Amino acid sequence: MKTQNKTIEKVTSQDYQYGFVTDIEQDTIPPGLNEDVIRLISNKKDEPDWLINWRLKAYKNWLKMNEPDWAKVDYPEIDYQSISYYSAPKDKSDGPKSLDEVDPELVKTYEKLGIPLEEQKMLAGVAVDAIFDSVSVATTFKEDLKKAGVIFCPFSEAVQDHPDLVKKYLGSVVPYTDNYFAALNSAVFSDGSFIYIPKGVRCPMELSTYFRINAMNTGQFERTLIVADEGSHVSYLEGCTAPMRDENQLHAAVVELVAHKDAEIKYSTVQNWYPGNPETGKGGVYNFVTKRGICAGSNSKISWTQVETGSAITWKYPSCILKGDGSVGEFYSVAVANNFQQADTGTKMIHSGKNTRSTIISKGISAGKGQNTYRGQVKIMKNAENARNYSQCDSILIGDQCSAHTFPYIDVRNPSAQMEHEASTSTIGEDQLFYCNQRGISTEDAVSLIVNGFCKEVFRELPMEFAVEAQKLMEVTLEGSVG
């Protein structure tokens, strides 16, 4: 018994393996937030007037809002004036055209993470739009995409090259009035990805972005917008790790998805930001993200898959508005809260179209002193005839100091709705570990075996190469959970 606990302790207390700092010159503005800072950010990007005005409106709105306090997370008050709102790696003239032109330090960073861009390019055929701090520094496979008519570029570039599209869709799913963090993001967002898939086009490759936070005291405010026009299809992957830092890093991203008639968007995330010091919980990333998609046209589909293993605080509810008749929303999630991590995550499925369907599969893993909350809402509007939802929320507890909470909100306003909700909580028992040990499987491998089994319904939704990465991440994370 004692030995077992020690093993659990040992295994749960392993350090974050991806913590390191890359030495790249930064172009950072001083901490603080006011209208001048917003103008400065906007000017650096040479933005049109409408966008500056939009940012300023968002800022004024943000000033009137309060930070939400309903989530089951605890953190010291954030001083928004002590954060620097812009940071860009110093670029060489017009930016790199191939990997050779990318800062070798950056390439090295990716290699340390086991995700070298070059290999990824060759093996997986993935077009990588690498975001390092706030500005995109590497863009590949542009030509192939161009041939297909797909626009995949940094957000700032889209503002210059495709202003009509950006203007039409920016804030159309997540308006700047939506919530505190979305308003902040709208005011100060630095960069992100923009994707447009034209009518009837199936995007010829998986699109992927690796995010990374790497500057002291620099909030990271990504803005991503994906528009899938009628009958098109796109799969987008984002993944990230962050270097070890002793100061909290605020991240407030906004992702908007728009799926038109018969279009499909699959959005996958593997998130592994620094979770904080394993013994004190200090220094981890605060991740306040607003992700929402609208199935605007009939028979459209949006599918969110997320594997959340990092961050000190996770506040994230990727949602679907099922407006088009016959549209489908999916949410597959694995969230880990280990050591001092706190995760409050889930989804919202808003059914307003007829014959709309949604599926929610949530797997929460709590270990160490971790606190894991599933918070989900399924709302069936008055006119949403024959809406269907299936929700499954499973939690697994590792050790006896962690917790799991489930808050499912169900709001049905149409009597034809069919709702199913299942929930379970289990533990990794000492009897299971002993059984595995007796078969020659180490405690660490046993935990990884059990947890991967627990997560497989979600992992199999990930594109192949990410599924492998997710399992690897899980092992690394759970070398700090119960082996």
Add this chain to the structure above:
Amino acid sequence: MLEIKDLHVKVKDKDILKGINLTVHPGELHAIMGRNGSGKSTLANAIAGQDSYEITSGDILFNGTSIVAESPEERALAGIFMSFQYPVIIPGVNNTYFLKAALNAKRKHQGKTELDAVEFLKLIREKLAVVEMDEKYLHRAVNDGFSGGEKKQNEILQMLTLEPALAILDETDSGLDIDALKIVAAGINNYRRDDRAIVIITHYQRILKYLEADYVHVLINGKIAKTGGENLAEQLEDKGYSWLDN
């Protein structure tokens, strides 16, 4: 192969085993019988290295080396297998995947190359046939939704796959109907070899009809009260245990 010397074991501050001596040579099959609570399962778990069984004195030697300080997986990798009285359910973990992980952990320990999926499947199909299990069990989670008999067959399947030097079978015959009992016994006989030893813990003489036991030991109140041949088991069947009490 296995040598137990004056073994005393405590469980939750209660003395259960009070001086067990037992020597098992390669090729032998020993049956350990006794009432509920006599310490049979404690003996099995102490050999396997369950944490909550505290060895207060005495020693367990495996191939001449003391194993009492070794972890359960070290003992397993060294060649000790225990068939559980109550096989544990591991939801979500595919039976094949579990078995493959166990086999490859062992092969790795032995410095052999790990089996790939194709090689493993070929091997496991042979073993499945011995215990008359359908391939569908490979695709289910470990012991999840298995009947009592299926769980025990699964234990024997694991034993046949891992090919340990010493198999401790803790009440593997309990709760089996006659068909399942025959299958399990056939599996044990299939496993049996001159260089392997078996210790089977049982309440009933009936499985011994299908196995050839070299020794039958009767455990009473934490000690081996009597040792004999197969006829001792028959005597117990007739007379019960009370004639051995004193």
